[in-house]
Amino acid sequence: MSGKKFSLQNGETGESLELPVRSGTVGPDVVDIRSLYGEQGVFTYDPGFASTASCESKITFIDGGKGVLMYRGYPIEQLAQRSSFIEVAFLLLYGELPNAEELEAFEQSIRTHTMINETMLRLFNGFHHDAHPMAMVAGVVGSMSAFYHDTTDIQDQRHRDIFAHRIIAKIPTIAAAAYKHAVGQPFTYPRNELNYAANLLHMFFAVPAEDYEVDPVAAEAIDLLFTLHADHEQNCSTSTVRLAGSSGANPYSAIAAGIAALWGPAHGGANEAVLTMLQEIGSVDQIEKYVAKAKDRDDPFRLMGFGHRVYKNFDPRATIIREACHRVLAKLGRTDTPLFDLALRLEEIALKDEYFIEKKLYPNVDFYSGIIYRALGLPTSMFTVMFAIARTVGWVSHWREMIIDPEGRIGRPRQLYSGPVQRDYVPISQR
Numbered sequence: 346m347s348g349k350k351f352s353l354q355n356g357e358t359g360e361s362l363e364l365p366v367r368s369g370t371v372g373p374d375v376v377d378i379r380s381l382y383g384e385q386g387v388f389t390y391d392p393g394f395a396s397t398a399s400c401e402s403k404i405t406f407i408d409g410g411k412g413v414l415m416y417r418g419y420p421i422e423q424l425a426q427r428s429s430f431i432e433v434a435f436l437l438l439y440g441e442l443p444n445a446e447e448l449e450a451f452e453q454s455i456r457t458h459t460m461i462n463e464t465m466l467r468l469f470n471g472f473h474h475d476a477h478p479m480a481m482v483a484g485v486v487g488s489m490s491a492f493y494h495d496t497t498d499i500q501d502q503r504h505r506d507i508f509a510h511r512i513i514a515k516i517p518t519i520a521a522a523a524y525k526h527a528v529g530q531p532f533t534y535p536r537n538e539l540n541y542a543a544n545l546l547h548m549f550f551a552v553p554a555e556d557y558e559v560d561p562v563a564a565e566a567i568d569l570l571f572t573l574h575a576d577h578e579q580n581c582s583t584s585t586v587r588l589a590g591s592s593g594a595n596p597y598s599a600i601a602a603g604i605a606a607l608w609g610p611a612h613g614g615a616n617e618a619v620l621t622m623l624q625e626i627g628s629v630d631q632i633e634k635y636v637a638k639a640k641d642r643d644d645p646f647r648l649m650g651f652g653h654r655v656y657k658n659f660d661p662r663a664t665i666i667r668e669a670c671h672r673v674l675a676k677l678g679r680t681d682t683p684l685f686d687l688a689l690r691l692e693e694i695a696l697k698d699e700y701f702i703e704k705k706l707y708p709n710v711d712f713y714s715g716i717i718y719r720a721l722g723l724p725t726s727m728f729t730v731m732f733a734i735a736r737t738v739g740w741v742s743h744w745r746e747m748i749i750d751p752e753g754r755i756g757r758p759r760q761l762y763s764g765p766v767q768r769d770y771v772p773i774s775q776r
Contacts, residue, residue, distance in 0.1 A: 351376040355385060371406055388759045395654075398579075400587065400750070404437060404742050405578045412658040416576060417441070425665045430571040430735070431455065431541055437576055437742040438509055451510075452540075458514035459535035459544065461522075462492050469526040478730045479608045481523040486516070487601035497595055499748050508596050509741045516737045517541070520730045521548030527726065542567035545734070550722065562676040563721050567731075569669055570714055573662040574732055576739030578655075582606040582613065586740040587747050588756040596744060603740045604733050610649075613732040616715040619650040620684070620725050628683075629690045636691075640700045650712030651695060652704070662710035670713045674720055685716050 349366040362385055365377045375398045378389055391397045406415045414421040417436050424433055428442075435443045435451050443451060468488060472481050490497065493511065498504045518535050525532050525548075533548045542564040551557035577583070586603035590596065607613035626635045638646040653660050674685060692708050695701045718728050747753055 349374065353381075353385075360385075367401075369401075372408065382759075388761070390761050394584075399584060399756075400579070400747065401752070402579070402743065402746060403440065404746060405576045405739070407578050407655055409653070409655040409657050412656060412661045414577070414661050421573065421661055422665065425569060425572055428572065430568045430575065430738075433572050433575050434513060434738040437738055438745065454510045455514045455541065456537045456544075458511050459518050459537060461515050461518050465489070465492060466522060466532060469522050469532075472526060474527070474529065476527070478520070478523040478527055478726050479604065479733070481526065482516075482519055482730055482733060483601050483604040483608070485519050485523070486512075486604060487598055489515075489597040490595040493597070494595070497597070499593065499596060505596075505745055505748065509745065512597065512600055512741060513738055516734050517545040518548060520727075520734050521545065523730065524549055524724075524727055527724075540564070540568075542571065546721075560677075562673060566669060566673045566717055566721065570666070570717065570731070571735035573666060573710060574714075574735035576736070576742065580612065581609070582736065583740060583743050586744055590744045590747055591753065591756040593755075596741075599744055600737065600740055603736070607733055607736065608729055613729045613736070615649060615709075615711040616718070616732065617725050617728040619711050620715040620719060620728070622649045623684050623687050623691075626687060626691070629687055632687070632691050632694055636694060636698060640698075648691075648695065648706070651701065651708055652706040653709045656707075656709065657705050659707045660709040663708050663712060666710055666713045666717070667708070670717050673717055677720055684719065688712065688716055 349368075350363040351366050352361055352363050354361045362381070364381065366374050367377055368374045382388055389397070404417065406418070407413065416424060416433060417440055419436070419442075424436075428436075431452050432443060432448055434455075435448060465485060465488060468485055469481060472484075489512070493508075496504045496507045496511075522532050530552060533551045535544050536547055537544075539547055539559065543559040543561075545567060546559050546563055547557060579587075582603040585606040586599045589602040590599040610618045626632060635646065636648070638644045639648040670685070692712070695706070695708075701707075714732075715725070715728050718731060719725070723731070
């Protein structure tokens with residue numbers, strides 16, 4: 346508690362109520378409203394929870410006005426430049442950067458948990474050939490609760506560690522199996538001598554008919570993208586994992602719920618939507634027409650990849666990924682990609698347009714990530730799956746924090762009811 350108070354006055358009775366104010370280490374203070382309903386008989390009303398702090402967390406901090414993103418206090422710019430996804434995963438899970446011995450042990454644990462049960466692998470044959478990969482991944486991750494129920498005592502710290510390492514290690518294998526099923530190729534088993542990103546690319550693109558060598562440029566790009574997507578505070582999917590997990594549900598089912606929430610085009614599906622939008626625009630000479638459509642309130646067309654629910658300035662991840670996009674495409678020899686040229690021109694035009702400047706609709710992380718994934722040979726349907734692989738680390742970190750939170754309770758939002766008042770049942774013969 347900060348010692349500060351927030352005063353409310355009841356307009357009908359004139360009664361005043363003082364609510365305690367809590368302060369974090371950085372960021373806005375919060376008003377503790379837990380006593381509001383009990384003392385005043387009213388709820389707060391906050392559709393979308395835009396002004397509601399649902400929990401206390403030590404994991405990720407965002408300042409949307411200043412374009413700041415920090416994992417455990419470390420700026421994303423420093424982590425993107427100097428760290429690796431596996432090191433970031435350790436940081437998010439355990440709160441501190443690992444020393445060399447800790448990092449080696451953690452990476453070894455992740456490498457040796459990559460295999461999935463063969464019966465689980467056969468589950469993919471039950472999906473239709475054109476099933477969306479996100480549907481397959483959500484279903485198979487949910488099924489993990491039936492395979493690893495012997496180590497899911499959420500009150501046991503060792504079980505929580507096993508769960509964390511297991512899901513982080515196996516989610517790339519599950520994602521790759523979904524991709525292989527979608528394209529009709531045989532499954533590729535993981536290779537434990539490869540690092541996280543390289544192993545993923547191997548499982549995606551290796552085939553029995555010929556040797557496959559992982560392109561280090563592609564692996565580096567994947568590692569960077571995963572670092573940028575690893576966590577993002579109390580977003581829709583993370584809040585879903587926390588809400589599902591708050592009931593004491595099996596942790597694999599909580600992660601499956603997060604995957605389902607991520608699938609939406611307003612959340613993790615946005616990078617897929619960006620590519621769809623660019624394909625619809627088609628060519629550079631159509632950009633001004635579509636920008637005008639985006640500004641027309643009566644037109645359903647929207648420019649995907651611009652603006653963000655939290656960031657009211659540049660998305661710091663977008664700045665990093667924009668540079669990476671240029672670098673990756675240059676190294677891969679694909680700088681003449683028409684979609685990339687289209688994206689660059691669209692960004693240039695939009696950033697000079699008064700409408701976008703006034704509303705602070707800057708490119709976000711989704712605007713460029715899809716272009717990189719396309720350059721690496723991934724189909725559009727896999728973009729959100731890649732997001733899910735990276736974000737699994739954040740989901741697990743928040744789930745672990747929630748489970749040991751002494752103030753944790755089952756999530757149960759309230760509502761403003763606007764339906765009918767009490768009515769008496771009318772027999773069907775009289776309706």
